[in-house]
Amino acid sequence: MNMLQEKEQLFDLLVKHLRHLKDVNDFDWQKPLKEYGLDSMSSINLLFDVEDNFGVVFPDDRLNGQTFASGESLLEIIDELKAVH
Amino acid sequence: MTTTTTKEDIKAIADELVPRLKASAFITDQEKRFPEENLALLKASGLMGLLIPCAFGGMGGDAEDMMYVARKFGAACLTTSVIWAMHCQQIAVLVNHTCEEYREDILRKIATESYYVGSVTTEEKKGGHLLTAFSALQTKESAIVLERIAPIITGGPYCDAYLITMKSAGDAPDSDVKLVYAERHEGDFTQLSEWSAMGMRGTSSVRMKISISSDKLRLINPRQDFREIAVESMIPVGHIAWASGWLGAATATYNQMIGIFRNPDKRKAFDLGSDLLLEKLGRIRMDIDVVTVFTESVVTSYVELVSSAEKRGELYLNPFQLKINSLKVMSSEVLFNVVHKIVDVLGLRYGYMTDAELPVERTFRDLRAGSLMYHNDRLLIVNGKLSLLSPVV
Numbered sequence: 178m179n180m181l182q183e184k185e186q187l188f189d190l191l192v193k194h195l196r197h198l199k200d201v202n203d204f205d206w207q208k209p210l211k212e213y214g215l216d217s218m219s220s221i222n223l224l225f226d227v228e229d230n231f232g233v234v235f236p237d238d239r240l241n242g243q244t245f246a247s248g249e250s251l252l253e254i255i256d257e258l259k260a261v262h
Numbered sequence: 263m264t265t266t267t268t269k270e271d272i273k274a275i276a277d278e279l280v281p282r283l284k285a286s287a288f289i290t291d292q293e294k295r296f297p298e299e300n301l302a303l304l305k306a307s308g309l310m311g312l313l314i315p316c317a318f319g320g321m322g323g324d325a326e327d328m329m330y331v332a333r334k335f336g337a338a339c340l341t342t343s344v345i346w347a348m349h350c351q352q353i354a355v356l357v358n359h360t361c362e363e364y365r366e367d368i369l370r371k372i373a374t375e376s377y378y379v380g381s382v383t384t385e386e387k388k389g390g391h392l393l394t395a396f397s398a399l400q401t402k403e404s405a406i407v408l409e410r411i412a413p414i415i416t417g418g419p420y421c422d423a424y425l426i427t428m429k430s431a432g433d434a435p436d437s438d439v440k441l442v443y444a445e446r447h448e449g450d451f452t453q454l455s456e457w458s459a460m461g462m463r464g465t466s467s468v469r470m471k472i473s474i475s476s477d478k479l480r481l482i483n484p485r486q487d488f489r490e491i492a493v494e495s496m497i498p499v500g501h502i503a504w505a506s507g508w509l510g511a512a513t514a515t516y517n518q519m520i521g522i523f524r525n526p527d528k529r530k531a532f533d534l535g536s537d538l539l540l541e542k543l544g545r546i547r548m549d550i551d552v553v554t555v556f557t558e559s560v561v562t563s564y565v566e567l568v569s570s571a572e573k574r575g576e577l578y579l580n581p582f583q584l585k586i587n588s589l590k591v592m593s594s595e596v597l598f599n600v601v602h603k604i605v606d607v608l609g610l611r612y613g614y615m616t617d618a619e620l621p622v623e624r625t626f627r628d629l630r631a632g633s634l635m636y637h638n639d640r641l642l643i644v645n646g647k648l649s650l651l652s653p654v655v
Contacts, residue, residue: 222535225526225529225534228526229526232526234524234525234526
């Protein structure tokens, strides 16, 4: 999977969990995910979706607000975990 | 020169031991055998002398350190944790109550030779009732004779020394309890039974016959009332050490369950979106947090009271008595129920099968013993009576 496909796959997962994202064309990868409605409860479901779809496991020290700060930060960590894996 | 051991040192030593103790937990349970290799590790670590003052070669630790270590051990091997807990209870008694004549010699020897000291308090006639004794010390010519059966001595065949409750003399009241410190070579300690139980299978809690005749029998409290020993040391340290081990075991089981849910392959067997499952998880976590906070609170109170000459008297007052009994009752009941719920959540595959890596069923069986070890009913009756005199303020 190349970078673009990976980004598209993450985008497909994100839109399922971002209840305040009205128009998918407006999605900004730098914008805080919480502004799109991601809270601590919905981030757990997003986490499991990401792990299941990307074949990675987030270590406990990555289960923090920084990981889910933005689409970009989440993508970076997925890349990092895939590289380690 | 006195070597000091810091709280951080103690934690590091305990942490380092955890995987090694864990390695033999499965076989200890399966073969119902005393974990001799774990006892050897504890002896080599110096932790048998955790509560002994540094001046006598121990680590100078307190109940807070003991709680930490017992939790760690409980997470690795609950049998080892309870064996060590019982030992710590004896050491606390010896540190706090041994008469000056014997105190330094006994404590220095236990610390330097890493003795394992067993508890001999049960008798057939009284069961586990702590504040009485029926077997009496006798005098024959110049010797004092100690003869008695002990229905249960945890780790009895493996102890290097014993702390034995005895009535002071045949015509003395049952409440005139003396504690005798005796090393194994000083008498005959004969094993009369095997230990085959549902859980805590490695503790070798066997029936023994004890015979000692000596003109040098060491009574650690020739003048002190045994009740003071029970209230200031034996009961609180015993309850704290047990509860801490149980908490460690239940917490480890909880973490193992979370590990399954965090594993993408294993969690496929569960519906983590289910409100029913999430409600159960919420309750399990709440119960562990409640026991953790209560245990830490009682330990803080105990350390504060026992280490202060002005405040020590509060150990005898109803508020502390109620709390220390509640700690034992509550932790044994709640933590068993925690693991019971975890079995329910994990189901047959992960919660019920005998599994060295995921010992949920072993912990379930081990924790079932908690309410029976100095039976909760007895403590609740005491607390019921104390409650009548103690409105909540």
